[in-house]
Amino acid sequence: MTRATTGDLTAGPTTTIGRRPRTGTRRPGTATVLRWEIAKLAAQARARYLLLGCLLAPPVVVAVFAGQQPPSDTIYGRYIHASGFADALLILAFAHQWLFPLLAALVAGDIFANEDGHGTWKTILTRSMSRGQVFAAKTLTAVAFNLVVLVVLAASTIAGSLLIVGTQPLPGLSGQLIPAGTALPLVATAWATAIPPLLGFTALALLLSVLSRNPTVGVATPVVFGFAMQLLSTLGGLDLARRLLLTTGFEAWHGLFTEHRFTGPIAQAAAVAAIWTAVCLVIGYLSLRRRDITGG
Structure with a gap:
């Protein structure tokens, strides 16, 4: 009787100790990971300075244009003194040639490579x-x-x-x-x-950030690609290729x-950009998913 009682008492505590203790923690969701990524980005001085530059630089550029001869060889350049709308379009034309690829890559090209x-x-x-949560959040x-x-x-x-x-009427491209x-x-x-x-x-910058594991490559290469695409678009006889850029x-x-x-060109450009975006993100995700991170 004593042995039976002793065995029962011993078995009870052993069973309790063998169970996995409940810690009350849950796996963080994608929204939680996203909040962490946003907080990390907000803490970066580069991100804050970039937004500040985008806010303050355009009026300065317009003020400089107001005291200069109109750049008549650029779309809407000849009208920058005639209407403020022309200035906004001239800056847009300049930004698509030199600025947008850089703006797109400054954060995206570093966001994965920074962890490496x-x-x-x-x-x-x-x-x-x-890895899917981290990729989605970033x-x-x-x-x-x-x-x-x-x-x-x-x-x-x-x-x-x-x-x-000023808000004067805007001359159209057809006169x-x-x-x-x-x-x-x-x-x-x-x-x-x-x-x-x-x-x-x-998406291209994100892909290069994943593949290269190097922030410089992730930021600089999309800019180089942008310049190369601009140059390619000026060559004759490449109309089909130009549409895919x-x-x-x-x-x-x-x-x-x-x-x-x-x-029509707007819809076509949106479709081309959607293909570029989807292909780059899929390749980037598959690359991150298969990566060996045992080295850090």
């Missing part, structure tokens, strides 16, 4: 976070930031142009005169057409300012 530089992949992926953070950058740049450019030069009430939404739409190719360059989408707004407006 600091050797923090093991720390991140052993905190109950899946991608959404880069996309959201670049959209905010574009909105701030567009709003500052349009507002500064109208305040400094017609576009009243201010019509020109304002058209100019805003023209800036909005930059969203699809900008997202395409963002991301940079072609930055020029799709021209049809909004002809007498008989056409939006």
Whole structure:
């Protein structure tokens, strides 16, 4: 009887000790990982300075244009003293040639490679976070930031142009005169057409950030690609290839300012950018998923 009792008492505590204790913790969701990524980005001085530059630089550029001879060899350059809407479109034309690929890559090209530089992949992926969650959070953070950058740049450019030069009617590309009430939404739409190719360059920068594991490559290479696409688009006899370039989408707004407006290039550019974006993100995700992070 004593042995039986002793055995029962021993078995009870052993069973209790053998069970996995309940800690009350749960696996963090993608929204939690996204908040962490946004907080990390907000803490970066580079991100804050970039937004500040997009806010303050356009009015300064417009003010400089106001005291210069019009650059008549550039689209809408000859009209920058005649209407503030022309200034906003001239800056848009300049930005698509030199600025948008860089803006898209400054954060996206570093957001994955930064973890390689600091050797923090093991720390991140052993905190109950899946690679899919990390990839989604970093991608959404880069996309959201670049959209905010574009909105701030567009709003500052349009507002500064109208305040400094004025809201005079805008000469159209067919010679017609576009009243201010019509020109304002058209100019805003023209800036909005930059969203699809900008997202395409963002996805390209994300891909290069994953593959290269080097922030310099992730940031600089999309800019080089942008320059190469601009050069390729100027060559004759490559009409089909030109349509497949991301940079072609930055020029799709021209049809909004002809007498008989056409939006076919805008839809085509959006489709091309969607393909670029999807392909880059899929390759980037598969590469991250298969990566060996045992080294850090």
